Amino acid sequence: MTTAPDDTERAAGIDPRGPRFGAALTAILLIATILAGDSQAGLILLAVVVASFALGVARGIQGTWQGLLYASLLRPRLAPPTEREDPAPPRFAQLVGLIITGVGLVLGLLGVGWAVTVFAAVALVAAFLNAAFGLCLGCEMYLLGRRLRPSRVA
Amino acid sequence: MVARARAPARRPTLDGVSEDLLLRAAAIVVLLAVASVGWRLATRRRGELRPTHANRTATRGRRDRRSRGTTEGSQTLERVREVVAVTPGTGATVVQVSSEYCSPCRRSAGLWSELAASEPALSFVEVDGGAHLDLTRRFAVLSTPTSLLFDSTGAFVGRIGGAPTRAQAARALQSLIEGNPGAGALIDARPRPGTASRTATDQIGAPR
CATH class of the missing domain: 1.20.5 (Single alpha-helices involved in coiled-coils or other helix-helix interfaces)
Structure with a gap:
């Protein structure tokens, strides 16, 4: 998680509007997942979301299909960003998303009917807050997570 | 459901x-x-100074219940200095707790550094919360960035959750540095770094 695929991007920082645009697309997919619910379509939609998050964890947020869409379609039409962002925090958020939706997908595949809807709903709240209000999962969760593991001394 | x-x-x-x-x-x-x-x-209170219990005159009840479990007497700048090197400010000291995956932490630290550079009475240090979990427990820091504010005696006066705006940061420091002539540089916080810092230095350095 510490090495970004693109060193120049890492040095300059990424356009912070990219991850928020990506989160909006993810939110739309998750809404479709919840509407489809416990069905074949719901499982497939959730699997697409899980795969997208996996891509984000492996390649960084700008390596996802949402990031590529932003770079190719939106960014050329927008003014240059006023500030730039370290790519590590959004990547951390992708990992959190992968864990949440991954658990939902596994439970759904195991036949737990409600799991797809419930885990997609949890992920939707995070993706929606990220897109609409700029929620920073790393800011809210990382320290809390570390504090909840008291045995692990830094 | x-x-x-x-x-x-x-x-x-x-x-x-x-x-x-x-x-x-x-x-x-x-x-x-x-x-x-x-x-x-x-x-809704992000960026605003939230005073500690001891430091709050109006009883606003349920605010700051996070720090209720901790003894405020143990929340002093001295406790911070046991862990990280901080030069106490003659007016105020800001200790910002940051973490690894936190974009606003950088914005906030940049602002405090800038203010500290133009205001000699202000001392600023950034601490990695992940590397100093004991400190985050002592000061009940749950999210980052959290800026802990101390007065000239090293007493904990309050915290700012999230990245403050320049105006919010200046307002928070105003009460601490107001007895201090250099506060003018912070309150009039328009981006005029050259003149502002020179004025502050001159006034602080002036004999009483």
Whole structure:
């Protein structure tokens, strides 16, 4: 998680509007997942979301299909960003998303009917807050997570 | 809640749309509305100074219940200095707790550094919360960035959650540095770094 695929991007920082645009697309997919619910379509939609998050964890947020869409379609039409962002925090958020939706997908595949809807709903709240209000999962969760593991001394 | 809505699944309504689908759509609208309101409530004091209990004259009740479990007597700058090197400011000291995956931490630290550079009475240090969990426990820091403010005696006066704006940061410091002539540089916080810092230095350095 510490090495970004693109060193120049890492040095300059990424356009912070990219991850928020990506989160909006993810939110739309998750809404479709919840509407489809416990069905074949719901499982497939959730699997697409899980795969997208996996891509984000492996390649960084700008390596996802949402990031590529932003770079190719939106960014050329927008003014240059006023500030730039370290790519590590959004990547951390992708990992959190992968864990949440991954658990939902596994439970759904195991036949737990409600799991797809419930885990997609949890992920939707995070993706929606990220897109609409700029929620920073790393800011809210990382320290809390570390504090909840008291045995692990830094 | 949502799962129960599956019971009458795919039963067509008058519009031909399944009742289950309508319930799910309604549940999503409610969920996002609740999330929006919750977010607004949780972040409405973001960037503003929240004084400690001891430092608050008006009893505003439930605020700051996070720090209730800790002894405020143990929350002093001295405790911070046991862990990290901080030069206490003659007017105020700001200790910002940051973490690894936190973009606003950088913005906030940049602002405090800039203010400290133009205000000699202000000392600023950034601490990695992940590397100093004991410190985050002592000061009940749950999210980052959290800026802890100390007065000239090293007493803990309050915290700022999230990245403050320049105006919010200046307002928070104003009460601490107001007895101090250099505060003028912070209060008049328009981006005039050259003149502002020179004025502050001159006034602080002036004999009393």
